[in-house]
Amino acid sequence: xxxxxxxxxxxxxxxxxxxxxxxxxxxxxxxxxxxxxxxxxxxxxxxxxxxxxxxxxxxxxxxxxxxxxxxxxxxxxxxxxxxxxxxxxxxxxxxxxxxxxxxxxxxxxxxxxxxxxxxxxxxxxxxxxxxxxxxxxxxxxxxx
Numbered sequence: 001x002x003x004x005x006x007x008x009x010x011x012x013x014x015x016x017x018x019x020x021x022x023x024x025x026x027x028x029x030x031x032x033x034x035x036x037x038x039x040x041x042x043x044x045x046x047x048x049x050x051x052x053x054x055x056x057x058x059x060x061x062x063x064x065x066x067x068x069x070x071x072x073x074x075x076x077x078x079x080x081x082x083x084x085x086x087x088x089x090x091x092x093x094x095x096x097x098x099x100x101x102x103x104x105x106x107x108x109x110x111x112x113x114x115x116x117x118x119x120x121x122x123x124x125x126x127x128x129x130x131x132x133x134x135x136x137x138x139x140x141x142x143x144x
Contacts, residue, residue, distance in 0.1 A: 005067045005125075012059035020052045047107055054111035057118040064121040076124060084117035 023030060031044040065077045092109045 005063060008063040008067070009060060012063055013056055016056050016059040020055050023048060024052050043103060046104060050104060050107045051110055054114055057111070057114040061114065061118050061121050064118075064125045068121075068125065073128075076128075080117060080120045080124065084113050084120065088113050088116060 027045050027048045028041060031041045031048075034044070035041065065081065069077045089109050092112065093106065097105050097109075
């Protein structure tokens with residue numbers, strides 16, 4: 001199980017970083033597919049500048065939470081997701097955006113909550129006993 005998680009992390013990180021670089025380097029061309037309006041392109045470009053450097057955190061989140069959900073620990077994954085992606089975002093929007101009223105301030109709630117979610121995912125994956133009993137022994141035997 002641990003080897004599969006590691007392989008999933010490596011593959012998804014490579015893919016996500018490559019796609020992010022391609023999107024970053026071709027942002028204006030890609031945005032023109034959706035609208036010729038220069039204001040729309042400017043907002044889209046601003047969003048991409050903020051989001052793309054942090055998108056790798058979502059790859060880690062999805063792999064770790066999928067693995068933990070697959071082990072039967074669905075409540076923990078739901079609480080981490082809802083707590084960070086919903087509740088923390090609402091707190092951020094209601095407390096910080098009034099002091100920094102801009103499109104960019106709103107967009108920053110995404111990478112901030114991606115980082116906090118990924119951090120909690122990593123801590124839970126590392127510290128908690130989420131691999132079912134019996135599977136740990138099988139994992140140890142296969143790796144030796």
